[in-house]
Amino acid sequence: MTATPEIGMVVVQPTAFCNIACTYCYLPDRSNKHVIAQTTVTRLFEQIFASGWASSEITVIWHAGEPLVVPVSFYREAFATIERMRPASVHVRHSFQTNGTLIDADWCALFKDWNVGVGVSLDGPRELHDLHRKSRSGKGTFDKTIAGIRCLREHDVPFHVISVLSHTSLDQPEELLDFYLSEGIDQICFNVEESEGDHVSSLFHGPELRRRYAAFLRTFWHRARESGRVRFLREIDLALPRMFRPEGVPTRNIQTEPLAMLNVDSHGNVSSFSPELLGLKNAAYGDYLLGNINFQTLQEIRDVCLASPLHRDIAAGVEACSRSCDYFSVCGGGAPVNKLFENGSLTSTVTSYCTLTQMVPTDLILEAYDRLEHSPAAAVSAANALSLSVTGGSAAPEPSRMP
Template sequence: MTATPDIGMVVVQPTAFCNIACTYCYLPDRSNKHVIAQSTVTRLFEQIFASGWSCPEITVIWHAGEPLVVPVSFYREAFATIERMRPASVHVKHSFQTNGTLIDTEWCDLFKEWGVGVGVSLDGPRELHDLHRKSRSGKGTFDKTIAGIRSLRENNVDFHVISVLSHTSLDQPAELLDFYLTEGIDQICFNVEESEGDHVSSLFHGPELRKRYAAFLRSFWHLARRSGRVRFVREIDLALPRLFRPEGVPARNIQVEPLAMLNVDSHGNVSSFSPELLGLKNKDYRDYLLGNINFQSLQEIRDTCLASALYRDITAGVQACSRSCDYFSVCGGGAPVNKLFENGSFTGTETSYCTLTQMVPTDLILEAYDRLAHSPAMVVPQDVPSPSPVQSSDVAA
């Protein structure tokens, strides 16, 4: 019997519409202006809270296309509705991933009032950002994005940025860091331009990519630490607790657990595992959909998931990873959607994506740990955890 879900993340697509047109965007329906109904939001969270499957903290990510094209008033109503239904035992944290072009004081007021997490897509200085992040008329979006970021800073709203690395920016770790520091950005995440949906990245298939990315991340991380002005580098800081954790505690991967990550589009259609699957078509997997929250209960959606070819093949892929990959104890089976996009099947194993997001950070952290551990000046306190259960000798270098 499969354990009941522990729903830790709910990705809600308020609309598929996006007000800009990035050249690397894979979303198939980004001109559709349909907006999720308040009744669908109510029904979704009624089902989540009634199920008893909630983790003590649920992160609700409003994401894809551009969530800020939906007015502030919509979110005030939705947040208040969710709060009224929320059990006392569950904490709800709202978060937005936005291109930043629409942020103003009114949005900042909402973010502060509700303690909203904010991620802004920013690819670096103008010459890098405007290469791919363009308006629908083909113009660069840098000025509007930076204006949004400066509004966040002026209104004391905490935020991070996500930068997509291209051929050019992979060679510019110092230049990127200088730019972030100039703009007061101290929480930074990186994505490498990848193949998703209809977008095929030539960069992702380059034979030297792992070496180039490792050189970039090593340099950026070390420079950021020396600067003393960067609070968070996602690729390193999220990997650390996965490596340095108590013996016997597995690393959780919500991308392979049924309904642990619950994804809902603007029509109420539900998927799990990866939000990128929403909107994609595949008859063998019923378009990756598990039901519609407007018409099915969460229990019915879970039952459909457990009986699906989608879950069967994702599980087979996780099992294959566990048998073949030295990094399995760090990632727990990879990202199913990237297996699909890169290898053509959920049952596969290693992808370029997992090489970059799991293997490279692991190698860099263990490299730094070994260097510190062998330093004559280093005194290791007794309560400093070793990198168990992933030892240096267990990890392919």
């Protein structure tokens, strides 16, 4: 029997439109200015709360386009509607992943009023950031993004940055750390430029990548700990609780559980599993769509999901991982979107993405743990000793790796 869904993350696309044009962007529809209707947002959360499948903590990530091109007033109305419908037993936290170029005092007021998690895409100092993060006219966006970050700091809004690592930045862990510290950035997440959708990364498939990324992350992590000024490094701080967890508690991988992640586009189309699948085309998997929240109930969408080739093949991929991979107990079977785009099949196993996001951090933590010379019984204190996390950080739970 299939387990009852537990919806823990909802990725809502307020609009597909983005005001800039990064060279590595995978979003296929980023010039479309359509905005999700308030009635669609209302219907979505009515369905989630009525289903009884809402986790006690739901993270709502407004993303998959630039969320800040939609006015502040839109979110004030949407957040208030969701709050009115929310059962007392469910806590909702809103979160934005933004390029930061439009942040001003009005946005900061919204972020503070609603305790919004804010992630800013920033690839490092100007020469690294402007390599790929360009305006629609081809100019670098560093000045506008850093102005947005300084505005967040002026208004005491907690935030994290997500930096996409390139060939150049992989050799510069110390320079990157010095830059973050000079800008008061103390919560950091790294992505490595990936192949997804129309975008093909030259970096991601190189044979040297695992070694280079491990060297980068090892140096960055240890220098960050020495500095005492970094509060959260996602790659380590989210891996630690997956590794040092109570006996018998399985790792949850919400990218492979039906409806654990609900991904909803600006027209109300619903997908699940990896959020990057939404908006992509694939005849065999019905463009990864499971229904439309304006016209179907969540129960109907779940029935479609459970009967779909998409679910069947993702489950087969997890099963294959469980049989073959030493890292399965911390990973839980990986990211379907990367299996599909790197290997051409959801039923496959190892990807460059899982090598970097699961295997490398696990190896580095074990390496550091060995140096601590703790006994297995001291695993919890070892996790505390290795963590940079003071408050848990503002970063959303995985996946929050969209550029």
